[in-house]
Amino acid sequence: xxxxxxxxxxxxxxxxxxxxxxxxxxxxxxxxxxxxxxxxxxxxxxxxxxxxxxxxxxxxxxxxxxxxxxxxxxxxxxxxxxxxxxxxxxxxxxxxxxxxxxxxxxxxxxxxxxxxxxxxxxxxxxxxxxxxxxxxxxxxxxxxxxxxxxxxxxxxxxxxxxxxxxxxxxxxxxxxxxxxxxxxxxxxxxxxxxxxxxxxxxxxxxxxxxxxxxxxxxxxxxxxxxxxxxxxxxxxxxxxxxxxxxxxxxxxxxxxxxxxxxxxxxxxxxxxxxxxxxxxxxxxxxxxxxxxxxxxxxxxxxxxxxxxxxxxxxxxxxxxxxxxxxxxxxxxxxxxxxxxxxxxxxxxxxxxxxxxxxxxxxxxxxxxxxxxxxxxxxxxxxxxxxxxxxxxxxxxxxxxxxxxxxxxxxxxxxxxxxxxxxxxxxxxxxxxxxxxxxxxxxxxxxxxxxxxxxxxxxxxxxxxxxxxxxxxxxxxxxxxxxxxxxxxxxxxxxxxxxxxxxxxxxxxxxxxx
Amino acid sequence: xxxxxxxxxxxxxxxxxxxxxxxxxxxxxxxxxxxxxxxxxxxxxxxxxxxxxxxxxxxxxxxxxxxxxxxxxxxxxxxxxxxxxxxxxxxxxxxxxxxxxxxxxxxxxxxxxxxxxxxxxxxxxxxxxxxxxxxxxxxxxxxxxxxxxxxxxxxxxxxxxxxxxxxxxxxxxxxxxxxxxxxxxxxxxxxxxxxxxxxxxxxxxxxxxxxxxxxxxxxxxxxxxxxxxxx
Numbered sequence: 001x002x003x004x005x006x007x008x009x010x011x012x013x014x015x016x017x018x019x020x021x022x023x024x025x026x027x028x029x030x031x032x033x034x035x036x037x038x039x040x041x042x043x044x045x046x047x048x049x050x051x052x053x054x055x056x057x058x059x060x061x062x063x064x065x066x067x068x069x070x071x072x073x074x075x076x077x078x079x080x081x082x083x084x085x086x087x088x089x090x091x092x093x094x095x096x097x098x099x100x101x102x103x104x105x106x107x108x109x110x111x112x113x114x115x116x117x118x119x120x121x122x123x124x125x126x127x128x129x130x131x132x133x134x135x136x137x138x139x140x141x142x143x144x145x146x147x148x149x150x151x152x153x154x155x156x157x158x159x160x161x162x163x164x165x166x167x168x169x170x171x172x173x174x175x176x177x178x179x180x181x182x183x184x185x186x187x188x189x190x191x192x193x194x195x196x197x198x199x200x201x202x203x204x205x206x207x208x209x210x211x212x213x214x215x216x217x218x219x220x221x222x223x224x225x226x227x228x229x230x231x232x233x234x235x236x237x238x239x240x241x242x243x244x245x246x247x248x249x250x251x252x253x254x255x256x257x258x259x260x261x262x263x264x265x266x267x268x269x270x271x272x273x274x275x276x277x278x279x280x281x282x283x284x285x286x287x288x289x290x291x292x293x294x295x296x297x298x299x300x301x302x303x304x305x306x307x308x309x310x311x312x313x314x315x316x317x318x319x320x321x322x323x324x325x326x327x328x329x330x331x332x333x334x335x336x337x338x339x340x341x342x343x344x345x346x347x348x349x350x351x352x353x354x355x356x357x358x359x360x361x362x363x364x365x366x367x368x369x370x371x372x373x374x375x376x377x378x379x380x381x382x383x384x385x386x387x388x389x390x391x392x393x394x395x396x397x398x399x400x401x402x403x404x405x406x407x408x409x410x411x412x413x414x415x416x417x418x419x420x421x422x423x424x425x426x427x428x429x430x431x432x433x434x435x436x437x438x439x440x441x442x443x444x445x446x447x448x449x450x451x452x453x454x455x456x457x458x459x460x461x462x463x464x465x466x467x468x469x470x471x472x473x474x475x476x477x478x479x480x481x482x483x484x485x486x487x488x489x490x491x492x493x494x495x496x497x498x499x500x501x502x503x504x505x506x507x508x509x510x511x512x513x
Numbered sequence: 514x515x516x517x518x519x520x521x522x523x524x525x526x527x528x529x530x531x532x533x534x535x536x537x538x539x540x541x542x543x544x545x546x547x548x549x550x551x552x553x554x555x556x557x558x559x560x561x562x563x564x565x566x567x568x569x570x571x572x573x574x575x576x577x578x579x580x581x582x583x584x585x586x587x588x589x590x591x592x593x594x595x596x597x598x599x600x601x602x603x604x605x606x607x608x609x610x611x612x613x614x615x616x617x618x619x620x621x622x623x624x625x626x627x628x629x630x631x632x633x634x635x636x637x638x639x640x641x642x643x644x645x646x647x648x649x650x651x652x653x654x655x656x657x658x659x660x661x662x663x664x665x666x667x668x669x670x671x672x673x674x675x676x677x678x679x680x681x682x683x684x685x686x687x688x689x690x691x692x693x694x695x696x697x698x699x700x701x702x703x704x705x706x707x708x709x710x711x712x713x714x715x716x717x718x719x720x721x722x723x724x725x726x727x728x729x730x731x732x733x734x735x736x737x738x739x740x741x742x743x744x
Contacts (some may be wrong), residue, residue, distance in 0.1 A: 290533055
């Protein structure tokens with residue numbers, strides 16, 4: 001059932017064909033019904049006229065016989081009439097097209113009258129309304145009835161025509177009925193009905209098939225267009241629609257192809273532009289490196305000999321050395337960012353224990369030199385993930401360095417937690433914290449909080465850290481409260497090739513500081 | 514080792530950038546090494562024959578023949594340690610360089626101390642090893658710098674020799690890639706562990722029956738490498 005509904009909703013062709021079939025079936029059955037009705041009426045009318053005429057002749061000849069018999073014969077009127085019925089019955093040519101029923105003599109107020117009929121039939125064959133009328137009034141009356149002859153399996157529709165006969169001598173009245181079978185008409189009607197039904201069904205099937213064929217002609221190009229559009233959506237712009245003729249479909253195809261071509265051109269232009277730009281940044285970085293190396297080596301020679309210089313030259317050598325470090329960091333970060341932008345970064349996966357990563361981070365000279373107390377909080381033991389250890393180390397180094405340098409916090413906690421399909425690494429400080437506005441910009445390139453500005457740094461560290469996390473199929477998030485502290489949460493899937501559907505989406509909302 | 518210390522070690526600097534080449538030579542000279550500068554890839558082979566360097570410092574971006582080709586040509590005729598200077602830290606270039614025979618690489622810009630440490634690591638011999646190591650069917654002779662397997666001599670570069678000696682000197686001990694970088698390559702700072710992988714692959718292809726299923730040196734997943742005592 002659901003499949004049918006889905007089919008109905010998804011396929012225009014199904015809808016077109018189904019509604020065409022339903023509507024044409026409705027129209028055809030309505031006309032068929034009207035036609036059948038007309039034919040039935042016509043057949044009944046014809047039979048009725050013939051029947052009445054024949055009965056009339058019969059009545060007149062019976063009355064005449066009755067009149068004549070009384071004059072000559074000494075038979076009782078009832079015997080004469082019975083004989084007459086028999087004569088009438090045998091009078092017919094080989095095949096009897098009607099039955100006769102004689103009732104009488106009729107006595108006022110009594111229904112118990114003797115009956116004589118040409119065949120054994122059920123008393124219901126004579127409708128009461130008709131027999132009452134015939135008994136009461138002179139004249140010829142008729143009605144439809146069903147003729148149920150004993151010994152025959154089914155009852156047949158019939159017309160019954162009745163009239164009063166009067167015996168001149170005694171004044172007794174008799175009712176004589178002619179029953180004409182309408183089996184012939186019924187058969188004709190059945191034939192017509194079957195023919196109409198068969199024709200109707202054939203018609204509906206035909207119309208349905210035509211509708212299917214026609215809608216296919218329209219829908220096939222639409223389906224093709226859909227498939228190609230899906231390919232375009234997936235980034236494959238090579239496919240084109242086949243154009244033939246000049247009809248609407250051809251124009252749709254042409255329009256479609258033009259759209260694809262112009263999209264392709266636009267995308268190529270943008271791709272070229274961004275490739276050029278990334279290439280440029282990358283080239284600049286590379287070209288800068290050779291002279292930078294020379295400068296750096298020279299600076300180191302000067303720096304290592306600074307004790308032999310006068311104070312001003314010595315300070316200059318020191319500044320040169322320090323700023324070269326910063327310049328170098330900036331260049332390295334810029335190059336890394338340009339590599340991310342170019343999509344030219346590949347993970348070098350290995351099993352990494354996040355607890356070991358934390359321990360390495362704590363052992364770094366920066367942490368050892370600082371006054372802040374850095375502790376690892378870990379209840380789950382080793383937290384192994386498949387990751388690029390160089391990048392994970394870099395992220396963690398960065399987070400810990402930020403916590404120590406910028407938060408003015410006396411202690412920093414590193415939480416390593418292990419989940420079913422992911423692991424989280426949290427670096428929390430209890431320092432100055434950030435306003436929401438600052439927090440939202442913390443991953444922006446070159447953004448630095450005001451207190452951090454004075455302390456150097458490239459402003460690219462967190463941007464790179466986030467790129468690194470996302471490269472692993474993970475996330476890097478931050479929550480912060482002004483005056484209470486900041487928490488960075490790195491969530492990594494256990495295997496970047498099989499990232500969990502929802503990577504602990506609610507990490508941030510669960511957090512309390 | 515005394516016999517190598519009697520003369521000054523020679524370093525051939527192959528770099529097209531005049532200033533950098535001169536600066537490299539100043540720094541290395543001050544460390545007591547003899548240097549020679551070659552500015553073009555075409556001349557490297559001729560200079561190499563005359564100078565007979567103990568270490569080659571090779572810039573990957575050269576006019577004439579490119580760095581990779583030079584590296585391959587030198588490797589064809591000599592096992593001399595080669596250290597690449599590269600401005601590209603893109604791993605694909607690094608791996609390509611290592612595959613054509615470089616022992617190590619330094620990414621520009623670098624610190625003088627780092628440069629000197631790497632160069633000296635390539636000059637240093639496994640002094641600490643005094644006696645011949647026998648490890649299953651592998652025999653490592655530190656004096657003659659030869660390795661044989663099933664009495665067949667193996668053609669190892671000095672670096673591969675050092676790497677094997679380091680692992681065999683402490684069987685069963687698991688060496689992390691970082692430890693190997695420090696002990697064999699002379700790194701002071703965390704370096705690119707891919708370097709270890711590339712050389713380990715090459716070493717295995719020479720000493721193992723089936724390099725894909727190593728029996729002499731096993732990989733300990735997530736940690737490093739280990740020489741497994743043969744049964």
